[in-house]
Amino acid sequence: MTLRVGFLGAGLIATFHSKSLRRSGADVAWAGVYDPDSARAEAFAAASGARVCDTEEAVLDGCDAVYVCTWTSEHPRLVAAACDRGLPVFCEKPLATSPADAAGMVDAVERAGVTNQVGLVLRASPAFNLLRDLIADPASGRVMSLVFRDDQYIPIQGMYGSTWRADPAKAGAGTLLEHSIHDVDLIEWLVGPCTDASARSSALHGIDGIEDAVVATLSLRDGGHVALISVWHDLLSRPSLRRVEVLCERAWLCLENDWVGPVSWTRDGDHGTLEGEALLAEVERRGLRQPTPGGSFAAAAAAGEPARPDFRTGLRAHMVVDALYRSAASGGTPVSLTEPT
Numbered sequence: 001m002t003l004r005v006g007f008l009g010a011g012l013i014a015t016f017h018s019k020s021l022r023r024s025g026a027d028v029a030w031a032g033v034y035d036p037d038s039a040r041a042e043a044f045a046a047a048s049g050a051r052v053c054d055t056e057e058a059v060l061d062g063c064d065a066v067y068v069c070t071w072t073s074e075h076p077r078l079v080a081a082a083c084d085r086g087l088p089v090f091c092e093k094p095l096a097t098s099p100a101d102a103a104g105m106v107d108a109v110e111r112a113g114v115t116n117q118v119g120l121v122l123r124a125s126p127a128f129n130l131l132r133d134l135i136a137d138p139a140s141g142r143v144m145s146l147v148f149r150d151d152q153y154i155p156i157q158g159m160y161g162s163t164w165r166a167d168p169a170k171a172g173a174g175t176l177l178e179h180s181i182h183d184v185d186l187i188e189w190l191v192g193p194c195t196d197a198s199a200r201s202s203a204l205h206g207i208d209g210i211e212d213a214v215v216a217t218l219s220l221r222d223g224g225h226v227a228l229i230s231v232w233h234d235l236l237s238r239p240s241l242r243r244v245e246v247l248c249e250r251a252w253l254c255l256e257n258d259w260v261g262p263v264s265w266t267r268d269g270d271h272g273t274l275e276g277e278a279l280l281a282e283v284e285r286r287g288l289r290q291p292t293p294g295g296s297f298a299a300a301a302a303a304g305e306p307a308r309p310d311f312r313t314g315l316r317a318h319m320v321v322d323a324l325y326r327s328a329a330s331g332g333t334p335v336s337l338t339e340p341t
């Protein structure tokens with residue numbers, strides 16, 4: 001049966017998900033969309049075929065599954081409303097502005113028994129999946145260090161133009177929570193659980209509660225180390241760029257850009273670089289291709305099955321980010337992390 005999908009929030013990421021759902025070929029129909037910015041709701045409806053609704057309730061009452069794509073502080077309340085109706089829910093990252101609220105959301109979806117997926121979409125990236133496979137290859141040996149640099153122009157301007165990202169009550173915090181929660185999630189997904197976290201941070205734009213320059217270190221269970229640099233600058237020609245460099249006992253591996261590389265590697269007697277179509281072909285050959293986040297959510301929601309990555313995965317990333325903030329507040333003292341559940 002065709003799944004009727006509703007949207008709460010009609011901004012940048014809602015539009016991304018709507019297009020991604022369309023491309024996935026999933027058997028879905030666009031139901032209602034609500035955004036207090038009615039021009040955004042109208043534009044979203046015109047592009048997708050969704051019906052503009054006057055209230056959140058009207059969206060929830062007229063759909064079989066819902067995307068929560070509002071600014072972050074609205075997520076917990078809207079997810080609770082979806083759970084009250086037993087609706088499968090896709091919620092953007094970060095789940096909430098605090099780890100306590102994120103934990104409450106995990107309880108809510110698990111108690112309601114609803115399919116739940118968090119917007120940690122880079123787990124579906126072909127480039128990151130190839131990098132992960134190269135790291136896991138026994139020929140690489142153990143991971144000794146990983147350096148993750150993530151830089152973006154501060155997204156209160158340019159194509160993001162979202163003033164809420166300068167408001168800690170709506171965004172929770174700055175670059176580490178709002179943007180690099182992806183990176184923290186990817187780091188543990190790539191190289192395994194971290195055992196402690198340490199960070200220094202600054203707010204060079206002078207916006208209270210919105211840090212824009214963070215240097216963090218994380219220790220890996222097997223003895224290696226991670227350095228994460230997360231910066232919000234004013235270089236408008238760099239909307240969002242990641243670079244990851246991994247040194248293993250017998251390999252150097254490097255990823256640039258979020259989706260299709262280049263990914264490069266050097267081992268004794270073996271080196272190369274892949275990007276674009278060639279990278280996609282290699283990902284296919286290795287059996288690493290992932291469904292689009294929208295396609296996998298729609299399939300899981302229609303079948304009433306668990307989706308991946310779920311809210312519990314999102315909560316783990318919140319716990320690591322929170323440890324980094326607590327460390328930064330004390331000037332960089334390491335904070336211990338428990339094993340993920």
Ligand SMILES: NC(=O)c1ccc[n+]([C@@H]2O[C@H](COP(=O)([O-])OP(=O)(O)OC[C@H]3O[C@@H](n4cnc5c(N)ncnc54)[C@H](O)[C@@H]3O)[C@@H](O)[C@H]2O)c1
Nearest residue numbers: 008009011012013034035037069070071072092093119162
């Ligand atoms: N997964 C990703 O890669 C990714 C990328 C960008 C943003 N995000 C996350 O997605 C969320 C939205 O970000 P965005 O870039 O789309 O912001 P945006 O400003 O483009 O859109 C957010 C929209 O939510 C609307 N809104 C606020 N309260 C609402 C409510 N109660 N009901 C319905 N709509 C409401 C606002 O009017 C606004 O139009 C944030 O949590 C952000 O962190 C995730």
